[in-house]
Amino acid sequence: MSEALAAVETAGTDLSVPAASGARQFWRRLRAQRAALVAAAVVALLVLVALAAPLLTALEGQDPTTYHPTLIDSARGGVPIGSFGGVSADHWLGVEPQTGRDMFARLVYGARVSLGVSLGATLVQVVLGVAMGVAAGLGNRWVDLVLSRVTDIFISMPLMIMALALLAIVPGSFPRPVLVALIIALVSGWATTAKMVRAQTLALKNLDYVAASRLSGWSTWHTAVRELLPGLAAPVITYAALLIPANISAEAALSFLGVGVKPPTPSWGQMLTSADVWYQAAPQYLLLPALALFVTVVAMTVLGDGVRVALDPRAASRLRIGTGRKREARADTAVPAGEPRKSRKEDRS
Amino acid sequence: MSGFTGFVLRRVIGAVVTLFVLSVVIYVVFYVTPGDVAQITCGPRCSPAQVHQVAQQLRLDDPLYVRYWHFLQGIFAGQDFSTGTSVEHCPAPCLGQSYQSGRQVTDILLTKLPVSFSLVLGAMVIWLLLGVGTGVLSAWRRGRLSERVLTAVTLAGVATPVFVIGLVLMIVVCGELQLLPFPQYVDFTDDPEQWAWNLLLPWLSLALIEAANFARLTRASMLETLAEDHIRTFRAYGVGERAVIARHALRGATASVIALNAVTFGSAIGGAVLTETLFGLPGIGQELVHAVKVVDLPVVVGMVLVTGFFVILANAVADVLYAVADRRVVLA
Amino acid sequence: GPEDSDAKGSGGDSTPHKGGTLTVLNSEPQTDFDPARLYTSGGGNVPSLVFRTLTTRNRENGAAGAEVVPDLATDTGRPNKDATVWTYTLKKGLKYEDGTPITSADIKYGIERSFAPELSGGAPYLRDWLVGAADYQGPYKDKKGLSAIETPDARTIVFHLNKPEGEFPYLATQTQFTPVPKSKDTGTKYESHPVSSGPYKVVKNENDGEHLVLERNTYWSAATDEERKAYPDSIDVRSGLDSSVINQRLSASQGADAAAVTTDTNLGPAELAKVTGDKKLAARVGTGHFGYTNYLAFNPKVKPFDDPKVRQAIAYAIDRSSVVNAAGGSSLAEPATTFLPNQKSFGYTPYDPFPAGASGNAAKARELLAQAGHKSGLTVTLTHSNNKDFETSPEIATAVQDALKKAGITVKLQGLEDNDYRDKIHSVKTEPGLFLAHWGADWPSGGPFLAPIFDGRQIVKDGANFNTGQLNDKSVNDEIDAINKLTDLDAAAQRWGALDKKIGEKALVVPLFHPVYKRLYGSDVKNVVISDWTGVLDISQVAVK
Amino acid sequence: MSLVEAAGTSLVDVTDLTVEFGALRAVDGLSFSLAKGAALALVGESGSGKSTVAGALLGLHRGTGARVGGSVRVAGTDVQAASDEELRRVRGAKAAMVFQDPLSSLDPYYAVGDQIAEVHRVHARVSRRAARARAVEVLERVGIPDAARRARSRPHEFSGGMRQRALIAMALACDPDLLIADEPTTALDVTVQAQILDLLHGLREETGMGLLLVTHDVGVAAESVDDVLVMRHGRAVERGPVGEVLAAPAEPYTRELLDAVPRVDARRTGSPATDEVVLETIGVRREFGRGKRALTAVDDVSVTVRRGETLGVVGESGSGKTTLGRMLVGLLEPTAGEIRYEGRPHTGVNPAVQMVFQDPVSSLNPRRSVGESIADPLRARGDRDEERIRGRVRELLERVGLDGAHYDRYPHEFSGGQRQRIGIARALAAEPRAIVCDEPVSALDVTTQAQVVALLGELQRELGLALVFIAHDLAVVRQVSDRVAVMRRGRLVEYGPADEVYDSPREPYTRQLLAAVPALDPELAARRRAARRAPAAV
Numbered sequence A: 001m002s003e004a005l006a007a008v009e010t011a012g013t014d015l016s017v018p019a020a021s022g023a024r025q026f027w028r029r030l031r032a033q034r035a036a037l038v039a040a041a042v043v044a045l046l047v048l049v050a051l052a053a054p055l056l057t058a059l060e061g062q063d064p065t066t067y068h069p070t071l072i073d074s075a076r077g078g079v080p081i082g083s084f085g086g087v088s089a090d091h092w093l094g095v096e097p098q099t100g101r102d103m104f105a106r107l108v109y110g111a112r113v114s115l116g117v118s119l120g121a122t123l124v125q126v127v128l129g130v131a132m133g134v135a136a137g138l139g140n141r142w143v144d145l146v147l148s149r150v151t152d153i154f155i156s157m158p159l160m161i162m163a164l165a166l167l168a169i170v171p172g173s174f175p176r177p178v179l180v181a182l183i184i185a186l187v188s189g190w191a192t193t194a195k196m197v198r199a200q201t202l203a204l205k206n207l208d209y210v211a212a213s214r215l216s217g218w219s220t221w222h223t224a225v226r227e228l229l230p231g232l233a234a235p236v237i238t239y240a241a242l243l244i245p246a247n248i249s250a251e252a253a254l255s256f257l258g259v260g261v262k263p264p265t266p267s268w269g270q271m272l273t274s275a276d277v278w279y280q281a282a283p284q285y286l287l288l289p290a291l292a293l294f295v296t297v298v299a300m301t302v303l304g305d306g307v308r309v310a311l312d313p314r315a316a317s318r319l320r321i322g323t324g325r326k327r328e329a330r331a332d333t334a335v336p337a338g339e340p341r342k343s344r345k346e347d348r349s
Numbered sequence B: 001m002s003g004f005t006g007f008v009l010r011r012v013i014g015a016v017v018t019l020f021v022l023s024v025v026i027y028v029v030f031y032v033t034p035g036d037v038a039q040i041t042c043g044p045r046c047s048p049a050q051v052h053q054v055a056q057q058l059r060l061d062d063p064l065y066v067r068y069w070h071f072l073q074g075i076f077a078g079q080d081f082s083t084g085t086s087v088e089h090c091p092a093p094c095l096g097q098s099y100q101s102g103r104q105v106t107d108i109l110l111t112k113l114p115v116s117f118s119l120v121l122g123a124m125v126i127w128l129l130l131g132v133g134t135g136v137l138s139a140w141r142r143g144r145l146s147e148r149v150l151t152a153v154t155l156a157g158v159a160t161p162v163f164v165i166g167l168v169l170m171i172v173v174c175g176e177l178q179l180l181p182f183p184q185y186v187d188f189t190d191d192p193e194q195w196a197w198n199l200l201l202p203w204l205s206l207a208l209i210e211a212a213n214f215a216r217l218t219r220a221s222m223l224e225t226l227a228e229d230h231i232r233t234f235r236a237y238g239v240g241e242r243a244v245i246a247r248h249a250l251r252g253a254t255a256s257v258i259a260l261n262a263v264t265f266g267s268a269i270g271g272a273v274l275t276e277t278l279f280g281l282p283g284i285g286q287e288l289v290h291a292v293k294v295v296d297l298p299v300v301v302g303m304v305l306v307t308g309f310f311v312i313l314a315n316a317v318a319d320v321l322y323a324v325a326d327r328r329v330v331l332a
Numbered sequence C: 001g002p003e004d005s006d007a008k009g010s011g012g013d014s015t016p017h018k019g020g021t022l023t024v025l026n027s028e029p030q031t032d033f034d035p036a037r038l039y040t041s042g043g044g045n046v047p048s049l050v051f052r053t054l055t056t057r058n059r060e061n062g063a064a065g066a067e068v069v070p071d072l073a074t075d076t077g078r079p080n081k082d083a084t085v086w087t088y089t090l091k092k093g094l095k096y097e098d099g100t101p102i103t104s105a106d107i108k109y110g111i112e113r114s115f116a117p118e119l120s121g122g123a124p125y126l127r128d129w130l131v132g133a134a135d136y137q138g139p140y141k142d143k144k145g146l147s148a149i150e151t152p153d154a155r156t157i158v159f160h161l162n163k164p165e166g167e168f169p170y171l172a173t174q175t176q177f178t179p180v181p182k183s184k185d186t187g188t189k190y191e192s193h194p195v196s197s198g199p200y201k202v203v204k205n206e207n208d209g210e211h212l213v214l215e216r217n218t219y220w221s222a223a224t225d226e227e228r229k230a231y232p233d234s235i236d237v238r239s240g241l242d243s244s245v246i247n248q249r250l251s252a253s254q255g256a257d258a259a260a261v262t263t264d265t266n267l268g269p270a271e272l273a274k275v276t277g278d279k280k281l282a283a284r285v286g287t288g289h290f291g292y293t294n295y296l297a298f299n300p301k302v303k304p305f306d307d308p309k310v311r312q313a314i315a316y317a318i319d320r321s322s323v324v325n326a327a328g329g330s331s332l333a334e335p336a337t338t339f340l341p342n343q344k345s346f347g348y349t350p351y352d353p354f355p356a357g358a359s360g361n362a363a364k365a366r367e368l369l370a371q372a373g374h375k376s377g378l379t380v381t382l383t384h385s386n387n388k389d390f391e392t393s394p395e396i397a398t399a400v401q402d403a404l405k406k407a408g409i410t411v412k413l414q415g416l417e418d419n420d421y422r423d424k425i426h427s428v429k430t431e432p433g434l435f436l437a438h439w440g441a442d443w444p445s446g447g448p449f450l451a452p453i454f455d456g457r458q459i460v461k462d463g464a465n466f467n468t469g470q471l472n473d474k475s476v477n478d479e480i481d482a483i484n485k486l487t488d489l490d491a492a493a494q495r496w497g498a499l500d501k502k503i504g505e506k507a508l509v510v511p512l513f514h515p516v517y518k519r520l521y522g523s524d525v526k527n528v529v530i531s532d533w534t535g536v537l538d539i540s541q542v543a544v545k
Numbered sequence D: 001m002s003l004v005e006a007a008g009t010s011l012v013d014v015t016d017l018t019v020e021f022g023a024l025r026a027v028d029g030l031s032f033s034l035a036k037g038a039a040l041a042l043v044g045e046s047g048s049g050k051s052t053v054a055g056a057l058l059g060l061h062r063g064t065g066a067r068v069g070g071s072v073r074v075a076g077t078d079v080q081a082a083s084d085e086e087l088r089r090v091r092g093a094k095a096a097m098v099f100q101d102p103l104s105s106l107d108p109y110y111a112v113g114d115q116i117a118e119v120h121r122v123h124a125r126v127s128r129r130a131a132r133a134r135a136v137e138v139l140e141r142v143g144i145p146d147a148a149r150r151a152r153s154r155p156h157e158f159s160g161g162m163r164q165r166a167l168i169a170m171a172l173a174c175d176p177d178l179l180i181a182d183e184p185t186t187a188l189d190v191t192v193q194a195q196i197l198d199l200l201h202g203l204r205e206e207t208g209m210g211l212l213l214v215t216h217d218v219g220v221a222a223e224s225v226d227d228v229l230v231m232r233h234g235r236a237v238e239r240g241p242v243g244e245v246l247a248a249p250a251e252p253y254t255r256e257l258l259d260a261v262p263r264v265d266a267r268r269t270g271s272p273a274t275d276e277v278v279l280e281t282i283g284v285r286r287e288f289g290r291g292k293r294a295l296t297a298v299d300d301v302s303v304t305v306r307r308g309e310t311l312g313v314v315g316e317s318g319s320g321k322t323t324l325g326r327m328l329v330g331l332l333e334p335t336a337g338e339i340r341y342e343g344r345p346h347t348g349v350n351p352a353v354q355m356v357f358q359d360p361v362s363s364l365n366p367r368r369s370v371g372e373s374i375a376d377p378l379r380a381r382g383d384r385d386e387e388r389i390r391g392r393v394r395e396l397l398e399r400v401g402l403d404g405a406h407y408d409r410y411p412h413e414f415s416g417g418q419r420q421r422i423g424i425a426r427a428l429a430a431e432p433r434a435i436v437c438d439e440p441v442s443a444l445d446v447t448t449q450a451q452v453v454a455l456l457g458e459l460q461r462e463l464g465l466a467l468v469f470i471a472h473d474l475a476v477v478r479q480v481s482d483r484v485a486v487m488r489r490g491r492l493v494e495y496g497p498a499d500e501v502y503d504s505p506r507e508p509y510t511r512q513l514l515a516a517v518p519a520l521d522p523e524l525a526a527r528r529r530a531a532r533r534a535p536a537a538v
């Protein structure tokens, strides 16, 4: 991402205004958005489903790897026997073509990988991006130059190609979901995060409260951790919400090129990959993972937007007509109108 | 003025350094990738002696840095290749010769780039229209049902992998409804009309994925602009809502849209692998995946460098355009 | 044009006529179009339209199609007594696309080129069989040429082999036997416009074989060629297409696609499921068998597979029905218990040394494991490739994994990138203990099927090794030599079959299935011929009018 | 403008106006009217509802969620009842608004002339060209030199004063009957402020339009209007002719307000100044940028601050005041010259020299409790005893007049004045010998301003602090300073004891500055205006 774009991404949060004024305010603003609440509930549900996958499948009485050759029509390419892809009391969402593995089990187990990979990758991207961005923003000219070049190099690397190469290099004993997450994170995303954080850091570091911290006698690093990181939280969280769907898609794309997670471990991306040709013969095979992915992405995006709005007091309220002469004037008068203001005498003490 | 020239100069130097390091990284990474190039080129059942001959022929026995040095020489001084019966010259910006086909990488690029450009340029028009249009509408109709529907549609675009969108589009539009012939790349210079018809579905598929980003960005920056003081000025002077949206709010979003567009364009040139694969478009992405599979190092490095070049160029262009579109950036 | 395509119904006139354009929709581009570099069975499909060879495959349906017949030569070759010297005479009036005559020296030159490291890629037989060819480096470096090939006159060519090879006529079908005029040779550039000796010549070759346009070679005469029908006027080969797109296009048969076929894309399971539900479509599916076996391979040098009981236990445990399902179901794969393909020309002799039934004999497997000292089960690693080919791919591997689970064998999967996978399984040093493998026939006979895999003298220590079981059994080696001496191919076939059975009892491989090829073709395509040699529709026979 | 309108007697009629934002009643039963051509000022402390009233006149609260009650008639139109279309016709054409912040009130992407033309075309059916010509005409009228060319400039190419003029020109372009100016000069220097006020005055004489001036600066009101309405908590406190209200306020609140306004002739009393030099700059110079774009922000400045003494630094915007202040505390390195602390050269930050920042919002981390911020210097010094730290912070909070229990509160829970006190408390926590206050009161309204100034003086007396007081408000500076440094374009123009500089300025620039300070007496203001015009006419 270019610096220009980084500037765009950060534009949402005005630095001179306290972006989030306290956690309580944040929750209040978040709670005020019904869509964001629903999205948060959906995300929570998805995570819960992923965590409880063994329980849920035990409830159904199936597992994601056992073949059921009797449930598919071998002569017809292995299409599931029965309506809606073989939906039955035993197989709540039917079975997979060619193998007869249970769709429900694969879907809920797939959530583990898809969510795990995308959240894991996001975590790495954010941690690495913030570290590099802050270092570049605070370091001297040379540190900045070197780090910015490194970032550029990663930005110009084609994800798919590097993924193909790296997946071939790394020994097969390395846990594949971790590897996939790492590759997605390392090759993409972190660098754009770093650019954004760098731009943000450059802006923040000139703020008076950072100067004040230096005047107190703290070292640069202490100042960075204490004063900058909290200020970065808002834009980084917002940005992370955009990275999650991108990472889910990246995992699906890697599966398409045959370099995703290892079978028999199911992932939504992998299911989609093998299912797209079944669109006509067994549509539910494609639709179920596609729907799961869609719901996840929509929920994550809406939640991300919600968090962005909740973090940004300007976006929270509609246009104001007051002069907003100086912003603190509003805070000044935040005292309810009915309550008399403190008299000057009290103030002087 | 001098500031601008300096900015461009620094950008160019930075880009050259970045490309140089990128090429080293790619060289090293693919050097350690499994896959014996000589064996693959020679054929599965070649004898060790034959494999050795091929390795010599392709200079695979040289140490890595020597091979890299030859590569650099080729870029600056050109290279000569033997076809067996004669010697062929590959002029100065020579990125080497494919191990597999013996073609010059620059020739391969020249045949693939127009395809990738055709795909991305057309898709760009659509994603801009679709994305910015949706963004404007949803900023305008904020909070209403129509906005929700639009948002959901564009999100469906991001959420669905391109191979699913593309295949389903193709099955429905070309297979079942038979509205369009199955896509098959036709060169623009051969037949512009066929070129467009054949690329319509690939354009749509690629655009559908990207449009949502543009919609989100447009909507966000428009809402931001709408909250700014100068919008209040025009409202207070009786300027109608439509004019405020179209003239002032949208104008405020252009800088960021331009920036995002340049970046998206750059990365799509080499990154539209899946779209190209699915629709059988012989573009850079498809070639790259193939070259990686057969460890055709010169092709891989050449392609990555060229796509990297476009990404970097696009980033630089984005920065310049952004600065031009938003004078306040120059001020700051 | 697209307009007249729906004017004709599918019924009525089914006799083939000349004319029209045949479209070929392929996924793999013809990147190698140099006869020296091609590795094909029986001269290939598209290449065989441009390249004629000394002999060729018989273009007929079924088993008859597995026979070798003369092409440029007047007969399939005249051997000396012990089949070490083979002599061919060219037909009269053979011409290249530019009208110049084809000579035996051109055939010799074509073969010599294939030894040049610049043009590597072909099959290994010429190197192994011709006298003094092992170190030959091709005509570019070594001007003297190959002394093992003599051309006493322009129509005669004599081959001197270093051991008896009764199947030499089969070898002579390969594209290396295509005549190449020395004056037109442009080395590595030749493939962009190879000189045609067949019914069609290349008029367009875009993007390294991605788009080929072939048109009639007016100097080709049907009188000298009994095999190729050459009905269409031109042939348009489009490649680089996604396989599901190819099948979609063929099933839609819209416009030019009505006159389209594919030479490299099978119907996948999902497409088959759709096609079988549609009578009209089902009528446009050609079914063929190619000599091909997918199997589980053991490396007995790796524990626990050094113990025959363990190998046998796995052979008993295997559930062929789920493997077949994973490969696309009973219509796309036939369970295999023999290593040789189930065709007469291979000398197919049915046998099943470790009967597992349709879904595996877990009890027997457990028993054998217990005998081998693995009472409480066994954990093994199965190596496979990550290619999406339904052969050595994850789908098959997971099916094997699931089947062995029932016999108490825990299978860990090790999926490798294709290059890595090949490097590993074909190197004596890195070969895994258990992996998925497949083998296809270079020609429809037991020789090229059994020798590379089980001939102890073909173990390659420092290169690509295909004798994955690393079997070096004198009796097997001797029997291979003995059969190679036979010039009576039917007699040879029978002995190959017997040898297969003998080797099969050693449990070095577990045959899994033989694939069945199902291919759609466009609604205007006529004269569909599918031989057992290639298993796919032969485009030299197809008509679109 | 037309006969129909002439039928009404007054231009603006506001009856019982109430505006509520959620639970907050920003305007509460306000009534007033404005005759044609008359000028009225709304004055009052920050948040008293002035801007809300101004907005209500143009119906700007429509669609924002604010509840508006009562009735508002502007030039014969009932703003409350008007349709959107009718309302649009009022906006600009009958009543035009000049907003406070001149940079953000113009679209940064379009040429100033085009923006004026656009607004003009909303109300007049004229061609694009005619509208442009009109834009140039009004720009000329508000005194933009070379208006035809400058009309093509974009807002960022204008100076602050020019932008403010451009906004006034935009209003003029529509030929309104009423001009509503909402704090038109808050962001400007005294000199530019004087020019704008003069311009408004002149235009009113010329066109006879009515003026509603919204301001918190009583001085500005005294200069420009006939009548004044004092507001507090959304209600009218007092109303009358400006001379009367300012000279003899009837209400105690008005008196309080007037008392708090610093006077430029009020000298400092009770200074604890000594001779002990704490901070010193010797010929410091600071450049920004390199090569052609280099800019010298501070050039060869030598000043001294002694224990117990306050050095006032005044000058117009961009004159280098902040840069000098930042060099004094070590946040910026001088390009040349040196900073001395207690006689010894010193570089880098020094906890003994602290700073109070201009903007109380950005100088406190919104995500940390104020107690934590104040405790920073203590912890940085190595103090680890939680109890002691808390105790000390409580003391400091109480010292600056806040509740010691506010340790765990966050900045947004405080008013601007309170936040400025927190900033002072944090500076005090380091036990400094000197504090540089960079415009500590310019963001505050007069009452709060007076409190902070008093606090600083008190602390100085008690602790013997050396203070540097940076401000562009000459009156405040005089009130607090022992000595004054006048800066212009980075250079020290005049430097000496406060009384000398104010009473007998040597430099013409200093005199110019002093002449531009708004006077509370309307008659004096008129005389000064005439004086200002005279040299301009030459």
Ligand SMILES: Nc1ncnc2c1ncn2[C@@H]1O[C@H](COP(=O)(O)OP(=O)(O)OP(=O)(O)O)[C@@H](O)[C@H]1O
Residues within 6 Å of the ligand: A319, A320, A321, A322, A323, A324, A325, A326, A329, A330, A333, A334, D021, D024, D026, D044, D045, D046, D047, D048, D049, D050, D051, D052, D053, D064, D216
């Ligand atoms: N859009 C709004 N939403 C909520 N509250 C508002 C809004 N606009 C103004 N207020 C509140 O209404 C009160 C009056 O605000 P107003 O802007 O009219 O004050 P003011 O007298 O102009 O102050 P200042 O001198 O600071 O400009 C304040 O308490 C302010 O916080």
Ligand SMILES: Nc1ncnc2c1ncn2[C@@H]1O[C@H](COP(=O)(O)OP(=O)(O)OP(=O)(O)O)[C@@H](O)[C@H]1O
Residues within 6 Å of the ligand: D288, D289, D295, D296, D297, D315, D316, D317, D318, D319, D320, D321, D322, D323, D324, D472
């Ligand atoms: N970090 C910086 N980089 C470049 N120029 C700067 C920087 N800081 C200040 N300047 C420039 O130096 C000059 C003096 O700025 P300074 O902030 O000291 O003025 P000031 O007198 O404090 O003005 P104001 O009253 O507006 O605060 C201005 O022209 C300003 O643009």
Ligand SMILES: [Mg+2]
Residues within 6 Å of the ligand: A322, A323, A324, A325, D050, D051, D052, D183
């Ligand atoms: Mg106000």
Ligand SMILES: [Mg+2]
Residues within 6 Å of the ligand: D321, D322, D323
């Ligand atoms: Mg300043």
